[in-house]
Amino acid sequence: MKLSLVLSTQPAQFQAVAYKGDLETNVAKIAALGYDGIELAIRDPKLVDVDELGRIMDSQGVAMPAIGTGQAWGEEGLSFPDPDPAIRRAAIDRVKSHVAVAAKFDAVIILGLLRGVVKPGVTQKQAMDHVVRALRECSEAARPFGVRLALEPINRYETTLINNTAEGMALIDRVGADNFGLLLDTFHMNIEDPSIEESIALAGERIFHFHVADSNRWYPGAGHLDFRSILDALFDTGYEGYVSGEFMPEPDADTAAQEAIAFLRQLEL
Numbered sequence: 001m002k003l004s005l006v007l008s009t010q011p012a013q014f015q016a017v018a019y020k021g022d023l024e025t026n027v028a029k030i031a032a033l034g035y036d037g038i039e040l041a042i043r044d045p046k047l048v049d050v051d052e053l054g055r056i057m058d059s060q061g062v063a064m065p066a067i068g069t070g071q072a073w074g075e076e077g078l079s080f081p082d083p084d085p086a087i088r089r090a091a092i093d094r095v096k097s098h099v100a101v102a103a104k105f106d107a108v109i110i111l112g113l114l115r116g117v118v119k120p121g122v123t124q125k126q127a128m129d130h131v132v133r134a135l136r137e138c139s140e141a142a143r144p145f146g147v148r149l150a151l152e153p154i155n156r157y158e159t160t161l162i163n164n165t166a167e168g169m170a171l172i173d174r175v176g177a178d179n180f181g182l183l184l185d186t187f188h189m190n191i192e193d194p195s196i197e198e199s200i201a202l203a204g205e206r207i208f209h210f211h212v213a214d215s216n217r218w219y220p221g222a223g224h225l226d227f228r229s230i231l232d233a234l235f236d237t238g239y240e241g242y243v244s245g246e247f248m249p250e251p252d253a254d255t256a257a258q259e260a261i262a263f264l265r266q267l268e269l
Contacts, residue, residue, distance in 0.1 A: 001243055003265075005030050006068065006245065007026050007041070008040075009042050027062065029257075038064060042067050042098065063105070066209045067107045069112065073116065078094055080092070080130050081122060099142050099145050099147050107147075112154060115159070116161065132174050139179055149180050152185055153167060153168045153192065165199035165202055172206055183207075185210075185212075186213060200234050203237070207239055210241065214247070220263050
């Protein structure tokens with residue numbers, strides 16, 4: 001099992017990230033804990049020295065399986081269905097700007113809350129139409145580079161746009177791009193999916209990335225989810241990607257990261 005952990009390259013308001021900022025120190029710390037990869041949350045590729053990033057990752061022998069884009073929403077308010085067409089265009093262009101970095105590191109581009117929420121003046125249908133058009137354009141831009149995009153179903157308390165796996169699969173059909181799939185997250189699935197294992201089986205080969213957090217959004221093992229059953233279902237699909245920890249830094253970041261990898265590694269025994 002290949003394990004990774006989320007690290008934000010810049011300070012961010014989003015809470016469910018164990019480590020933020022101080023890139024070189026945190027990459028070394030995560031690698032020393034035994035993680036195979038580091039999923040980087042990158043708000044804007046222009047703010048990152050890609051060559052230096054590659055040097056840091058190579059020096060610690062860790063891969064970058066995925067790039068998170070959600071901070072463009074959290075810090076800047078960019079989203080696909082915004083009532084303002086200029087913001088919609090900026091959101092699409094931001095995703096497209098990640099393609100070169102993703103291609104360099106063979107990383108999946110994650111689309112979380114960049115898909116936005118339904119704001120006043122836009123209907124649910126109009127919002128979904130905007131999302132579909134944006135995803136088609138972004139997928140088309142990424143395809144020549146061999147880059148895949150993964151949308152994360154997110155629970156109803158954060159958005160009304162694609163809350164569960166079945167809705168995600170319906171969206172895949174609408175977008176119609178072979179390089180567009182899903183990121184499934186156990187925290188959100190525990191809220192929205194009747195059966196996590198059945199939803200994993202439903203998504204099958206369209207699972208491009210996988211997040212783990214327990215029922216309370218703490219590290220795996222701190223809540224009531226049955227991760228042995230969940231991971232068995234995941235690997236039964238033929239999934240060969242990373243299992244990536246995205247959870248609250250509780251009781252503190254170091255403890256959360258240590259407890260997560262210890263718990264997940266013992267599931268391999």
